[in-house]
Amino acid sequence: MFFDRDVMDKAGLLTGDGQLVPFESPKHALELMDKLRKDGGKLGPVFGHxxxxxxxxxxxxxxxxxxxATFDLTGKRAEIDEDTAVEVVRFMADLTRDSRTMDVQTAIAAFAGGRSxxxxxxxxxxxxxxxxxxxxxxxxxxxxxxxxxxxxxDSHALVLPHQDDPDPERRRRAHRFVAELVRSGLTWATAGHIPAYTPAVSxxxxAxxxxxxxxxxxxxxxVLDPPVWFAGSGSDFQTRMCQALDPALGGSSSAQSAVRSMVSQINTLLAQPNPA
Incomplete structure (x- = not known):
């Protein structure tokens, strides 16, 4: 997450070393965000969804x-702590209530432009x-x-395809290419990414x-997505979960309705055979 140091400091929400004060609970976080709105005269936190x-x-x-809480997708039907899921969706909606209808670009503009x-x-x-x-x-x-x-x-990965009769020199060159990409973690870092290469981070x-x-x-x-074949970045699973959540985050339906829809969609996917 990102924040404006000046506004957050004036609201008393930064520690002595310039980092966010700890949030003791969802309730405490909501109280601090109300203080931020009042002291800063701006929107609270925004979230493009x-x-x-x-x-x-x-x-x-x-x-x-x-x-x-339990979120187990290893069986034929999902075993999910639905009460906790409902609580989480409610908190999401409360925390980002100033961005109920914001898409990603609108939220980015609100923050970069100083409205939040x-x-x-x-x-x-x-x-x-x-x-x-x-x-x-x-x-x-x-x-x-x-x-x-x-x-x-999630993370980026490079996969070298299987070859029945690989050329050793070409394979070695491929390995060197991958190694050079990994070692170039500082270049990735300048764009904001966290390098996976430990020497770069340290x-x-x-610093x-x-x-x-x-x-x-x-x-x-x-935390990565649940270890099931249909999850992961760019998956239909993530799209379905977002479609279930969006009405609740936008204020047009309840958290209970969102969770019921999520569980139903997950069970539909669990009933489908793994195509691999």
Whole structure:
């Protein structure tokens, strides 16, 4: 997530080292966000989700994972703590009530343009914010609102296709190419991404990157999608989850309705054979 250091500091929401104060609970977070609105005279935190095929699910999965509640898709039907899921959806709607109908680009514009001092967003948008907020831009792993740190995540991967009779030299060149990409983590970092290459993250050069180095610990609290064949980035699963969540986040339906729809969609997918 990203924030405007000046506005957050004036509202008393930064620690002495310029990081966000801890949120003790969802209730405490909502109280602090009300204080932010009052003291800053701006919107509260924004979150672009409307008509998006990923963002609503990412936020839900982040918060639900922080609770440690049951979300088991290993059987023929989903075993999900629906009461906790409803609580999470309600909190999502309350936390981002100023962006009920915002899509991703509208939320980005609201934050970059100074209408909101905080945005729940991916690190890939960092350069946009940096170009307008300059040194005022702060960043942090998504706060721990519930019992444990967690943040919905994924990663890039390179796959070398199988060959029955590979040429050793060509394979070696492919390995060198991949290794060079991985070692170039600082280049990825300038765009906002957290490098997977440990020497890059621990380097003095990375430490000087702000706000990138401030949210590097997000890599230590990552949670991937449930380990089922139909989940993951760009999947129909994520699209269906977002479609179920959107009406509740927009205020046109209840959290209970959203969770019922999510569970129904998951069970529909579980009933389908794995095409692989």
């Amino acid at each position: 409307a008509n998006d095929a990923a963002m609503g699910w990412r936020m839900f999965w982040t918060l639900f994972s922080q609770t440690g 001092p905080m945005i729940f967003s991916g690190e890939w948008d960092m350069a946009t914010y940096k170009s307008t907020l300059k040194d005022k831009l702060g960043g942090a792993p998504i706060p721990t609102f519930y019992d444990r740190p967690a943040g919905a995540s 380097s003095p050069q990375y 000087r990157l702000r706000p990138q180095s401030e949210y590097a610990d997000a890599a230590k609290q990552l």
